[in-house]
Amino acid sequence: YHDVARYEQYRLWNTFRDRDSMSHGELGAILVGTLGVLEREPQLARAVTEAVRLHNAYALPEELPADVRIVTQTVRDADKLDIMRVIDAHLSRPGPYSPTVVLSRPDDPSLFSEKVIQACLDHRAASYDDLASVNDFRLLLGTWIYGLNYKASRRLLARQGRCRRLVEALPADGPYREARAQLLAELARLEAEDAV
Known part of the structure; x- marks a missing residue:
């Protein structure tokens, strides 16, 4: 799921550069929620959605659940x-x-x-x-x-x-x-x- 937003990013902005569009991690987290791809996995949904959101961040926040x-x-x-x-x-x-x-x-x-x-x-x-x-x-x-x-x-x-x-x-x-x-x-x- 981590790059689920790449196609949408390219479709909307004709680029894969987050700086020239929006973070594909942020967009991916939105899509994961909107598309409901994790509805059947509620125990994993939070961790996976956050991993999608943060996978492309330069650094991870200090305070993350294990x-x-x-x-x-x-x-x-x-x-x-x-x-x-x-x-x-x-x-x-x-x-x-x-x-x-x-x-x-x-x-x-x-x-x-x-x-x-x-x-x-x-x-x-x-x-x-x-x-x-x-x-x-x-x-x-x-x-x-x-x-x-x-x-x-x-x-x-x-x-x-x-x-x-x-x-x-x-x-x-x-x-x-x-x-x-x-x-x-x-x-x-x-x-x-x-x-x-």
């Missing part, structure tokens, strides 16, 4: 891994890239965001709002290594190899050098843990 937090964190991790699958498949082929997929960011190696790079160096997930280019998008996806909630999610991230491909596609020198090296070292650590 059941809502667990469901939301699980959905957020799965969503990140799925987004990485889609973007890796798209960016692994030669450009030009679909503006819808790369959030209308240019594939210009001279453009970069200090904020995205700094988020990585600070070991935290970067924000979509700070993206300046396709390379920033690659780096942002790499920073999700710091935003995954569960060891199993981090293990899958390392095992699937998508994050590594995205990070390796960043320039090895210039402004991305240190952030790229840091993420590759973190991925190598996770891969070694997974091999044990």
